[in-house]
Structures are given as structure tokens and as C-alpha cells.
Amino acid sequence: MSASDLPLHFQSITQVAKQIRSKQISPVELTRAILDRISQLDPKLNSYAHLTADLALDMAQQAEQGIQKGQYLGPLHGIPIAVKDLCFTRNIPTVGGLQVLSDFIPDYDATVITKLKSAGAILLGKLNMTEGAVGGYHRNFPIPKNPWDSNLWTGNSSSGSGVAVSAGLCFGALASDTGGSIRFPAMACGVTGLKPGYGMVSRYGILPLAESLDHVGPMTRTVEDAAIMLDAISGADTNDKTTIKHQIPKSVSQINKNIHGVRIGYDPKYASSGVDHRLVKAVETALEKLKIMGADIIPVQIPWSGEVREIWTTICTYEAVRAHSDYFPARAAEYGEFLNDFLASGLEVDLKTYKEAVTRKEAFNKNFLSAIKGVDLLACPGAGVPSEIPPDLQYGSLKEVRAILNPCSYYQYSIPANFTGLPALSFPCSASATGPPYTLQLVAGNMATATLCQVGYAYQNATDWHRQFPSL
Numbered sequence: 001m002s003a004s005d006l007p008l009h010f011q012s013i014t015q016v017a018k019q020i021r022s023k024q025i026s027p028v029e030l031t032r033a034i035l036d037r038i039s040q041l042d043p044k045l046n047s048y049a050h051l052t053a054d055l056a057l058d059m060a061q062q063a064e065q066g067i068q069k070g071q072y073l074g075p076l077h078g079i080p081i082a083v084k085d086l087c088f089t090r091n092i093p094t095v096g097g098l099q100v101l102s103d104f105i106p107d108y109d110a111t112v113i114t115k116l117k118s119a120g121a122i123l124l125g126k127l128n129m130t131e132g133a134v135g136g137y138h139r140n141f142p143i144p145k146n147p148w149d150s151n152l153w154t155g156n157s158s159s160g161s162g163v164a165v166s167a168g169l170c171f172g173a174l175a176s177d178t179g180g181s182i183r184f185p186a187m188a189c190g191v192t193g194l195k196p197g198y199g200m201v202s203r204y205g206i207l208p209l210a211e212s213l214d215h216v217g218p219m220t221r222t223v224e225d226a227a228i229m230l231d232a233i234s235g236a237d238t239n240d241k242t243t244i245k246h247q248i249p250k251s252v253s254q255i256n257k258n259i260h261g262v263r264i265g266y267d268p269k270y271a272s273s274g275v276d277h278r279l280v281k282a283v284e285t286a287l288e289k290l291k292i293m294g295a296d297i298i299p300v301q302i303p304w305s306g307e308v309r310e311i312w313t314t315i316c317t318y319e320a321v322r323a324h325s326d327y328f329p330a331r332a333a334e335y336g337e338f339l340n341d342f343l344a345s346g347l348e349v350d351l352k353t354y355k356e357a358v359t360r361k362e363a364f365n366k367n368f369l370s371a372i373k374g375v376d377l378l379a380c381p382g383a384g385v386p387s388e389i390p391p392d393l394q395y396g397s398l399k400e401v402r403a404i405l406n407p408c409s410y411y412q413y414s415i416p417a418n419f420t421g422l423p424a425l426s427f428p429c430s431a432s433a434t435g436p437p438y439t440l441q442l443v444a445g446n447m448a449t450a451t452l453c454q455v456g457y458a459y460q461n462a463t464d465w466h467r468q469f470p471s472l
Contacts, residue, residue, distance in 0.1 A: 009037055009168030010469050013225040016171060017075040020067065027067070027078030031060040031122055034080045038124070038169050041472060044150075046142040047163040049085040050093050051125040056080060059122040066120070075228050075252075077120030083174040084161050085126035086133060087113055087216075088205035096207040097131040097157075099140050100327045100334045110205025111240065112174060112216055112233045119232040124170050127160030132324070133176055133209045136338025136394050136401040143391040146189060147470040148435035153389040153408060155185030161219045162189035166436070167472060172220040172229050176206065178213045179312055180383045180414025183426040183441060186219055187382040190428050190436030190468060192456070193219045194226040197447040198421025199244040201230070202237035210319035211242075212358075213312075213418045222466055223427060223456035227251035230449070251453040259458045260294030262451060264442070265375035270302040275410060276385045282430030282438040283381050286459065293458055298375050302416075303367040309411050311364070312419070314357040317346030341398030365420045372445045377455060382426045382439025383414040413441055423449045425456050428465035437465045 008016070008030075019025045035053050042048050063078040083089070086096040088106040095101050109117070116123070131138040135156050144159040146152040147167040155162050158175030162185025165173050175182045177195040186193025196217045203214055218229035231250045237243045266287060272280045291297050321328065321343055328335065328343050335343070349357075372378050387408035394401055417424035423444045428437035440459075444452040460466050 006467065008033060010221070012222045013075060013079055013171050013220065013228055014222070016079060017077070020078045021072055023067070027060040027063040027122060028057065030078065031056050031080050034124065034170065041167060042169060044145060045147060045163055045167055045169070046144045047127055047160040047167065047169055048082070049095060049126045049128045049160065052092060052123055056122050056124050063120050063122060073120040076116065076232055078122065079171050080122045080124045081116065081172045082124045082127050082161070082164050082170040083113065084129055084158050084176055086129065086176060086207035087174055089113055089123070089126065092126065094126070094207065096133065097129045097138060097141055099138050099336070100331055106205070108205065111202035111237045113205070115233045121232070127164055127173060129160055130157040131336045131339045132320070133157040133178060133181060133207070134320070134339055134342050135405060136336060136396060136398070138336035138339070139395050143394055145391060147472055148190065148386070151388045151390055152435060153188050153387050155188035156405070157181040158185045158219065162186060162191060165189065165191045165219050165221060166470060168469070172218055172225055174216060175219045177215045177217060177418065178209045178316065179418055180409070180411065182215070182217050182219060183383040183414055183424065184409065186426045187384050187439045188386060188436065191219055191221055192223055192226050192425070192427040192466060193217070194230055195417055195424045196230055196234065197423040197449060199242050200234045200248055200423070200449070202240040202243050204237055204239035208323040210316040211323070212319060213316060215418070223425065223453055223460050224252070224255060226425070227255055227453040227457070249450050251450045254450040255453050255457045257454050258294060259290070259455050262295045262377065262455055263298050263375040264290060264295050264455070265298050265300035265372050265378045267300050267302045270304055270412070271380050275381055278433060279381050279385050279438050283379065283440050286429040286440045287379055289462065290455065290459060293462060295455065300371055300375060300378065302371050302378070303364065304412050307360070308364055308415055311357045311360050312415050314349055314353060315361060317342060318349040318354040321346035337395070337397040338401050345398070361419050368416055368420060369445070376445060376448055376451050378443040378445070380413045380441050380443070381410060382441045384408045384410050385438065386432050386434040386436045388434070417443050423447060423452050425452045427456055427460065428468065429459070429463070430465060435470070437468055
């Protein structure tokens with residue numbers, strides 16, 4: 001299906017922005033259309049935790065008035081978006097899938113929300129997610145359903161973000177990624193996910209999971225849309241000392257560049273170990289396409305061992321216990337089974353063990369960065385394969401949920417970008433056997449987000465995999 005033939009709700013931010021700027025469609029009309037679609041489809045999909053319909057229409061009216069006066073703010077002006085329910089929103093509940101926070105209403109906006117508002121974006125609401133942004137759900141909250149097939153996994157933890165973008169219930173969404181939580185749902189729902197480099201996007205006003213690993217970034221239908229959203233939310237923030245202080249180049253401004261001579265590293269052994277052979281073939285076919293387009297595919301050797309996930313678990317559980325210290329273990333009974341188990345295991349990690357894990361992480365990072373030193377990007381599979389996982393099974397314990405997720409979650413491709421803090425982009429690249437397309441992941445060396453988006457954009461311009469949608 002060509003871009004011009006797409007129904008409005010499946011069009012890209014870029015396409016819709018042109019119509020808004022030329023006044024072919026008004027932000028109010030657009031917002032009403034998406035709200036109507038949400039009311040029709042989301043009772044079955046459960047992507048929204050809190051719908052802010054009245055606020056959205058007020059924001060759309062303001063956007064329309066500004067545009068009528070010639071005060072166009074850019075490609076997000078008048079665009080309906082939604083955000084994962086761990087982003088603080090003033091006077092709007094921020095629950096994070098946590099029963100213990102079911103009554104929490106922040107009195108200020110997260111920095112990313114402030115920036116999206118400044119760009120003229122319209123907030124449709126808050127999106128469902130796993131409890132505390134880990135792996136399982138609290139039984140008091142609904143589980144988002146995959147629009148391709150309700151028995152397919154939606155990815156964790158930004159499941160609602162993936163579902164809403166995939167189903168045409170928003171034009172873009174904010175998500176978070178501590179060990180793959182942007183890239184897993186992007187894979188599972190057949191959309192584009194961009195995990196920024198560490199420090200590119202402020203986490204002020206974001207419910208934390210693990211401070212040293214958390215990232216906030218966009219999920220969209222196209223790479224260009226992801227770059228637009230990232231450009232809007234990135235930059236230094238005095239409220240978050242981990243943000244990068246220097247000027248961050250805008251990704252959209254360089255996205256049209258030719259990819260001739262871009263060096264893409266690929267390790268066949270790393271990319272195929274324990275991986276569905278159909279996904280491996282999809283990745284290698286995509287690389288052949290990029291080679292024809294002018295990129296250089298360069299062999300590399302990526303260090304990996306099973307202990308890396310163990311290191312991630314030690315660091316994440318230790319930091320998560322501290323993030324939840326106001327409530328856990330004092331109110332442990334209010335937590336769901338998975339997160340209760342996850343945090344309990346973190347209580348057993350002492351400072352010495354944590355520091356040892358950090359040292360092991362740094363050693364891995366040194367070897368990983370050395371392995372990709374001679375390339376611009378690393379190519380590997382997306383963080384899993386579309387798999388059947390009946391949603392209700394994800395209400396279980398740590399052991400039960402991990403048992404069902406492990407076969408479809410390729411953590412060896414998600415964790416390295418969280419450890420190193422490098423930007424990573426996941427996008428559809430081939431038909432799969434079960435519905436949503438298989439995905440290719442690119443990881444940018446030296447924080448080269450512009451190159452990352454440039455290559456992803458070039459691939460999507462030459463293919464139609466990102467324009468495959470669920471039949472709802």
C-alpha cells in the first residue's frame with residue numbers, strides 16, 4: 001500500500017503535518033477522528049490507561065487557533081500523541097501499572113511532556129504498561145492486546161505504546177527502555193522504536209526503574225516520525241544531571257542524506273545464535289538491500305555470554321529496590337506477583353555484589369565498544385519474534401512469566417544498548433509467519449543518532465514493511 005493510499009489514522013506524522021500546515025485538515029477534526037477510533041477499538045485492545053479527551057480537544061482548539069494566525073510551531077503542531085503511564089502529567093493520574101500508585105496525581109509535568117506541549121503536540125492520554133516497567137502485570141489492571149492477534153505478545157514494558165501506535169490510536173507515543181522496553185513492543189506490534197542514547201532525553205518526572213539503565217524515547221510508524229519526536233524531546237535539562245550538556249544534532253535535518261559508504265557491522269554468529277532462522281534470514285536480506293543502496297557491510301565479532309543478562313538483573317533489581325523504597329517492602333502486599341518477586345530478589349543484592357556487577361558491565365562495554373569501533377552502526381535482529389503468549393499468563397510470578405517470555409525475548413540484542421547507552425533503532429524488515437513483520441535493529445556507535453535515522457529512513461523509503469497494518 002502506497003503512503004498516499006493509507007487511511008488517515010495510519011498515516012505518518014510527516015504526512016498529517018503537511019495537511020495541518022496547509023489547512024487541509026484541522027487539529028480539532030483530526031483529534032475527534034482519533035478519539036472516535038479509540039472509543040470504537042480500545043475497549044478490546046486496552047492500550048489506554050487514562051484517556052484525556054477533553055484536554056485533547058482543548059489543546060487541539062488552541063493548536064488550530066495558532067495555526068490560523070500563522071503561528072505554526074513545526075511537524076508536531078496539532079498532532080495527537082499519547083505517552084506511557086510513567087510520564088508525570090500535571091493533574092492527570094500517573095500510575096505506572098502500580099496498584100500502590102493508583103491514586104497518584106502529579107502536580108507538574110515531566111520535562112518530555114513540557115517539550116511535547118511546546119512543540120504543539122496534543123495529548124490523547126496515558127498508555128498502559130507492565131507493573132513498574134518490568135515484565136509482568138498487576139491483576140488489578142488490564143493487559144493490552146496485540147492488534148494483529150490477541151494471543152500474540154505485545155512486548156514489555158511499553159505494551160500500550162506499541163498497541164496504540166500499531167492500531168492507529170495515536171500518531172506517536174512515548175515509551176521507556178531499561179532492557180528492551182521500546183524495542184520489544186516495537187517488534188511485537190510491527191512499528192518503529194527508537195531508544196535514544198543515554199542522557200539525550202531528560203528523565204525528570206519519569207517513574208524510575210533503574211536509574212543507570214532507563215531511557216525515554218518514541219514509538220512511531222516511521223523512522224522519520226521517530227526522529228521528529230526525538231528532536232522535540234531531547235536536550236539538556238537542569239533538573240536531570242545525567243542529560244548531555246552539549247548541543248545534540250537534529251536527526252531530521254540529516255535524514256535525507258545518501259547512505260553510500262555508511263559502515264554497518266554484522267556478526268553472523270552473534271546474530272543467529274539461538275535465533276529463529278526466519279528472523280536471521282530477514283535481517284540478512286535487509287542488509288543485502290542496504291548494501292545495494294550503498295552501505296558497506298563489514299564483518300565484526302561481538303562479545304556475548306549468558307552472564308550479561310545476569311549482570312543486568314543484578315544491577316536492575318538493586319536499583320529498582322531503591323526506586324521503590326517508599327513503598328517496598330513496607331507495602332509489598334499491594335504489589336503484583338512478578339514485581340514483588342523481582343524487588344524481593346533485589347533486596348538480596350548487597351552493595352558489594354552490585355558494585356561487582358557494575359564493574360563487570362563496564363568490562364563488557366569496553367569489549368563491545370572495541371568490537372564496533374570500526375563501523376558506524378551494528379546490525380542485528382530486533383529483540384525477539386512475534387510469538388503466541390495468551391495475555392492472562394502475564395499476571396504470574398517472576399518464574400512463571402520469565403518461562404513464557406524467554407523463548408521469544410532475545411535479550412542479547414537489547415541489553416547491550418542499555419549497558420553502553422548507545423542509541424538503538426528497531427523497525428519492520430520482512431513478513432513473519434504470525435502477523436507483525438520481523439524487525440531489524442541498528443545500534444549506533446559514538447552516539448550517532450543522525451546516522452541511525454538516516455539509514456533507517458533510507459530503508460523505509462525503499463520498502464513497504466512499515467506500511468503493513470493489522471486488520472482491525
